[in-house]
């Protein structure tokens with residue numbers, strides 16, 4: 059009886075945490091019709107979003123459209139949503155590296171796609187679609203890192219802010235060029251940037267469309283580290299090593315740590331505390347906890 063009650067409480071808490079993670083920012087109540095915008099995006103094909111899931115629990119998500127400096131076509135936006143859904147269901151995952159193909163990160167929206175959806179409502183629908191996807195990406199229970207090689211421009215700069223951390227290679231650059239396109243960020247990158255670097259620095263970066271090199275990014279707290287290798291495989295190896303410092307250990311515990319931080323980052327304090335309690339309940343008395351009690355490690 060007591061065991062089944064505990065099981066029930068555990069399942070309810072788990073369900074609540076999962077629901078919080080997947081809840082979409084926009085739905086029909088906001089005038090958002092996902093199927094309509096998906097149909098539109100489907101018309102603009104090219105490139106791909108590739109995902110490989112490694113045995114060590116690290117996923118590699120590659121923005122792949124090197125002929126256009128990895129600009130996002132409509133079908134790539136759709137594929138990104140599919141890959142995020144796949145990552146939400148990857149129970150062994152602990153970390154994620156997002157990178158671009160061909161030695162560069164991403165040059166934002168494909169300008170051919172942008173030109174073909176010129177009216178404001180379609181623009182907002184595309185924006186809501188990408189905000190929904192990038193919010194789900196940010197809330198994944200995986201520690202995520204954007205590996206920035208070459209350029210992260212416009213929407214590409216916004217994509218970097220949906221990760222927990224950014225690592226830059228020598229000579230790389232993050233630049234919110236929206237102002238020069240007569241725009242502001244729309245994939246959620248403005249709101250996220252304020253939370254990363256503060257409102258003053260965010261305003262300077264957006265209103266000046268400033269180039270952020272690795273040194274400036276470190277100074278602003280936008281990047282964690284400048285990697286040594288400027289080339290694709292070397293920098294990916296370095297990013298893997300950097301991330302593995304934080305993904306070492308049981309998936310249940312690493313994922314719970316990310317969930318606690320997501321709650322603290324996004325929720326009012328009382329809600330964050332209640333969520334922390336629910337997440338605590340998923341690891342307390344779990345296998346990693348019980349094994350640690352048997353081992354009785356000393357944390358010197």
Ligand SMILES: CCCC(=O)SCCNC(=O)CCNC(=O)[C@H](O)C(C)(C)COP(=O)(O)OP(=O)(O)OC[C@H]1O[C@@H](n2cnc3c(N)ncnc32)[C@H](O)[C@@H]1OP(=O)(O)O
Nearest residue numbers: 125126127129165166167168169170211212213239244245
């Ligand atoms: C809500 C999100 C809104 C946004 O994302 S707004 C920002 C959209 N992005 C842009 O305006 C970037 C425009 N591109 C550039 O500034 C430069 O191409 C960039 C990225 C600095 C790279 O410069 P370079 O290294 O000199 O390379 P390049 O200019 O020769 O580019 C190679 C080929 O790629 C193309 N390309 C780059 N970014 C693109 C884009 N976003 N959409 C469509 N095509 C794009 C570029 O036109 C060029 O093609 P082609 O060789 O001329 O046929």
